[in-house]
Each structure stands twice: as structure tokens, then as C-alpha cells.
Amino acid sequence: MLLHYSESMTLRFCVRTSIRTTCVLGLLLSFTASLAAADPGKQYVVRKNDTLTEIARKHEVSVAALMKHNQLDQPNWIYPGMVIRIPGSDGRKAAGSLDAALRKKLDLISVPSRKWRYVVVHHSATEAGSAAGMDRYHREERHMENGLAYHFVIGNGHGMRDGDITIGNRWREQLDGGHLASESLNAKSIGICLVGNFDQERPTQKQMASLQSLVGYLLKRCRLSASAVKTHQQINPVHTRCPGRQFPARDLVKSLKS
Template sequence: LAPVAWVDIAPPADVALRAWTTIVIHHSAAPVGDPAGIDRHHAVERKWDGIGYHFVIGNGRGMPLGRIEATFRWRRQSHGAHAGDEAVNQHGIGICVIGDFEQAPPDPRLADRLADLCAALIARCPALAVERIVGHKDVKASTLCPGAHLDLGTLRAQVRTKLAARLAAIESAP
């Protein structure tokens, strides 16, 4: 999979980038899924105004492996409905990775894609930092999300490596 380019995830040019401060990682807690199914669940079961996340990343079961879909919340730069904490929902980017990582770790290609997305967001959003990548359970203690097998320390290390590579590429450009 090609690295995530800002042009692929940027909100529309006429929409101002929100002052994001945190990236909140979630898993879908199901082995199969897609944004439309999550949107229906959030709208019908939870009575929200649609999908609560800003991005969904596919695991190859329900949507292609590594495919990143930006939801209406990202395209409009509107608050999330994913963290269980109003302040975090206001300034936290919610990323849902399809899979149940309480049962098994994510495919390495999927974990790499998540790190790519986080690095792309941190590179463009001034208040974001690697240290501000958290799991849903770090915000809402009553959940196990994003699961025991999605290691946030490893994710942060991968993101640091990707950010360093981006910087090196910029510095070596003619």
C-alpha cells in the first residue's frame, strides 16, 4: 500500500482545518465491517447523527485491506462522537480500525496503514503530536477498546519512524 498522502485525506479546500489536539484509536470489535454499517449502527442504535468516527480503516473483510475512508465528520471538520468524553470529542480525531483486537492483533499491513494515517495527520495538524495518540480506553476507562492486541506503544514508535522519514525526504529534496 502506498503511504498516505495529505491530498488523499485533506478536507475540502473551503473547510477550515479544526484545531485537533488528540488522535483516539478505536477498533470496531467485530471481525467484519465497513463505514456504512457503523453509520447505521450509530444512527439507529445509539441515536447519533451518524458515524461517530472521522476515519475508518478496512481490514479486508467488509472493505479493502488498508483502505482509509474519511467520514462526513472529517470532511466537515466537525466534532466526533466516539470518545465518551465531550472535550475529547470536540478536539479528538476518531480513527476506527475494522477488527476485534481484543481477540487477535491487527494484520501488520493494517497496523502500518494506521501509522501512516496518524503520521499524515500529525504532519499537518499543528497541535497534534505522537504523544497525543491514545486508545479509547485511555479516555473512557470502562472500555477495552482498541483491544489488548493493538499496542499503542508500538503504534507510536511506527509513527515516529514515519515522521522522521517524511522529514528526511523534505530535507533531501533539491
């Protein structure tokens, strides 16, 4: 079978393992940590009768994450007046707000009304990667004249800074994507690729915060609702595992609705 160019890209970047394993939508696991709970610089002062379990539940983080973040060896090693740091809050920008410089760049790009109907999330299916590396690969190996098949790439700290968002040429020029196995879907789907293999590990917190704020911006800009956000697996006409079974798709959509 002659592969559509974007299918071949897809096979390289997203679905290398899909041939072996059946895809089930229900496999998408939900994260224990909710993005909506992210609160920059948040601390909690322990009160009498508090338990770490209750504190964890209140802040929608796991007990293990709290213990690790506060270097606690035992969950009951807390006392009234003790300051507990809530993980994921160290210097992170508020969820939902794009970096001002990036927002300015995005605002300057003219977006045709009603062109975009979907925002599709992918993973690179590689441990490391960068927008520049993917662009080179798509141009030289996949012979895509417009290069980078996605509109945006979000780094994971290996090849690109963790949480950094690269605006691809296809978004600057408002060109169709090359990330789905369908020309018509590529014409109306914004592609965002997170570097990482989310069959093996979860996206970083910074990646998810950046993804949430970028998607929030794009939905507003394109006048779309949260239901326009899809994983590659959910929308692709050809089976794929992308963006991996550990990608928290439900939490992403939930955070966009709240």
C-alpha cells in the same frame, strides 16, 4: 444512569467485554514485528554463517514469520546465496506514505487550526465491518444525527478492503467526534476505528501500515506530536478495553517518533 450517546456507542463497539474484565494499561502487548522495519519489496541474500535468527533480528521480524513467508520447514534450511523474502514487504506501500489519491482528498479538506488535540484509536470489536455499516448503525440505532461516530475507518478485508481508509463525514465537515464518553474530548479528538476485534487477534499489517501513515499525516496537519496519539482506553473517562489487548499501541507511537 442515563448514558451519554457516545457512551452507548462505545459500549456497543468497544467495550462489550470490559464489564467482565479489569483494564490494565500494561496489558497492551507489544508486537514483535516493528512497523519501522517495513520495507517494500525487501529481500535478503543469505551469507556464509548467517542464521535465520540473526536475519530475523536484523529485520525485526520473527523467525516464525520468516519461515512461513519462505515456506521453510526448518530454520536451518538456509544456505549462502539463498534469497530470503522479508514478510510484510509484498507490494506494500512504504510506511508513512499515504496513497496519493487519498492524500489529495485529505489536503482539500479545510482543517481549523488548534481544534484537534488528540488522535484516538479504536477497534470495532467485531470480526467484520465497514464505515457504511457503522454509519447506518450510529444513525439508526444510536440516533446520532451526524452518523458515523469516528472520523476515519480502516478496513481489515472483512466488509471493507484490507487497509482501506474511509474518510468519514465528521472529518469532511470537521465535526466533533462521537467516539468518547465526554463531549469536551469529542470536540478535540480525531477518532480512527480499525475494523476487527483486537482482543482476539492482531490488526492486519495493511491496517497498521495505513494507520501509521494516516496518523502521521494527521499529526503534521494538526501540528501535533506523537504524544497526542492515544488509545480509547488511555483517554476515555469511562473504562474500556478498546482497542483490545493485542493492539500494538507502543509500537505505533514508537514508529511515529522515528
